[in-house]
Amino acid sequence: xxxxxxxxxxxxxxxxxxxxxxxxxxxxxxxxxxxxxxxxxxxxxxxxxxxxxxxxxxxxxxxxxxxxxxxxxxxxxxxxxxxxxxxxxxxxxxxxxxxxxxxxxxxxxxxxxxxxxxxxxxxxxxxxxxxxxxxxxxxxxxxxxxxxxxxxxxxxxxxxxxxxxxxxxxxxxxxxxxxxxxxxxxxxxxxxxxxxxxxxxxxxxxxxxxxxxxxxxxxxxxxxxxxxxxxxxxxxxxxxxxxxxxxxxxxxxxxxxxxxxxxxxxxxxxxxxxxxxxxxxxx
Numbered sequence: 251x252x253x254x255x256x257x258x259x260x261x262x263x264x265x266x267x268x269x270x271x272x273x274x275x276x277x278x279x280x281x282x283x284x285x286x287x288x289x290x291x292x293x294x295x296x297x298x299x300x301x302x303x304x305x306x307x308x309x310x311x312x313x314x315x316x317x318x319x320x321x322x323x324x325x326x327x328x329x330x331x332x333x334x335x336x337x338x339x340x341x342x343x344x345x346x347x348x349x350x351x352x353x354x355x356x357x358x359x360x361x362x363x364x365x366x367x368x369x370x371x372x373x374x375x376x377x378x379x380x381x382x383x384x385x386x387x388x389x390x391x392x393x394x395x396x397x398x399x400x401x402x403x404x405x406x407x408x409x410x411x412x413x414x415x416x417x418x419x420x421x422x423x424x425x426x427x428x429x430x431x432x433x434x435x436x437x438x439x440x441x442x443x444x445x446x447x448x449x450x451x452x453x454x455x456x457x458x459x460x461x462x463x464x465x466x467x468x469x470x471x472x473x474x475x476x477x478x479x480x481x482x483x484x485x486x487x488x489x490x491x492x493x494x495x496x497x498x499x500x501x502x503x504x505x506x507x508x509x510x511x512x513x514x515x516x517x518x519x520x521x522x523x524x525x526x527x528x529x530x531x532x533x
Contacts, residue, residue, distance in 0.1 A: 262320075265379035270316055272373065273330075276337075276366040277312035280305065283341055283359035290353040296437035297501075301508065304430045305340040308333065322386040328416035330374045334367035335519065336423060339512035417523035418468040421482060423516045424489050425464070428457035431493070431509035435500040446500055453500075456492050460485065479524055486517045 284306050288298070311333055318326035345352050345360045373380055432453035439447055463485050470478035490513070497510040 263379035263383060265373060265377040266319065266383050269319055269370065269373045269377075269380055272366060272370050273312050273316045273319065276334075276363065276370060277309040277316075279359070279363045279366055280309045280312070280337060280341065283345075283356070283363050286353075286355050286359050287341075287345060290356055297434040297505075300430060300434050300437075301340070304426070305337070308337050308340065319384070322383050324384050324386065325415060325419070326384050327374050327412060328419040331371055331416060332420045332423060332516065332519065334371050335515055336427070336512050338364050338367050339515055413523040413527035414471055414474070417482065417520045417527065418471060420516050420520040420523065421464045421468060421486070422461075424485075424513065425457050425461035427509075427513040427516060428460060428489065428493050429454065431497055431501060431505060432457055434505070434509070435496070449496060449500060453492075453496050460489055479527075482524065483521065486520050490514065490517055 284302050288302050315326060315330055315333060318329060341360055341363055345356045374384075432450060435446065435450050435453065439450060464482070467478050467481045467485060471482060493513050494506065494510045497506045501509060
């Protein structure tokens with residue numbers, strides 16, 4: 251017999267439970283596919299090790315996303331979208347070897363992983379139950395009435411359009427997507443290509459600077475400032491102007507495809523999200 255003082259457990263919707271299971275499966279599939287690619291790779295060089303390690307770190311990002319979903323965080327949607335898109339590119343670029351035909355186990359694993367990512371995005375954006383669940387904001391210390399409590403912090407600003415959140419999350423991937431190929435290019439220095447030292451150092455510096463520029467710009471983007479939108483567009487174009495030529499010069503056509511394509515996809519998603527977001531009213 252249940253008393254009035256006993257808490258009532260609220261069962262999550264089946265769509266939310268299915269999404270959690272899909273995310274956990276996708277995290278595991280990412281690790282398995284990367285290990286298969288590494289096992290079948292004809293040359294296990296430094297660049298492959300860096301790209302493989304970065305791709306496997308995405309399994310941890312999926313675990314963070316599971317926490318956001320279980321907590322009902324509204325930011326789970328854009329986070330899941332950009333994570334799914336960049337995961338497909340990050341893993342896909344390692345399936346195809348420099349020469350020859352991709353191994354069948356790697357192709358099958360990539361097909362499975364791509365299907366899981368599509369299913370994740372479909373549930374995030376097409377399920378009404380998931381949409382009703384993802385409505386909460388982050389928790390923090392709130393001072394009210396002379397007392398300090400740890401609870402959900404409702405933003406004082408007007409509700410942010412979902413497309414602006416997507417643009418923000420996509421832009422935050424610029425820095426790591428620049429630093430990974432820069433680290434790969436650093437391997438050429440170990441091979442005696444000392445002329446690449448200034449370019450690699452500049453690449454690293456640009457990747458770090460972009461992280462601060464995006465952080466500053468997106469802080470005002472969430473306040474729907476028109477200049478912040480234009481600033482993010484210029485940052486995106488500058489990132490492409492720096493990263494793609496350096497990929498071509500230091501890593502060749504193979505590096506341009508493997509490392510430039512994920513960044514290009516994130517940049518296009520950012521620009522498309524800014525285009526779809528409602529235009530702020532004139533001040």
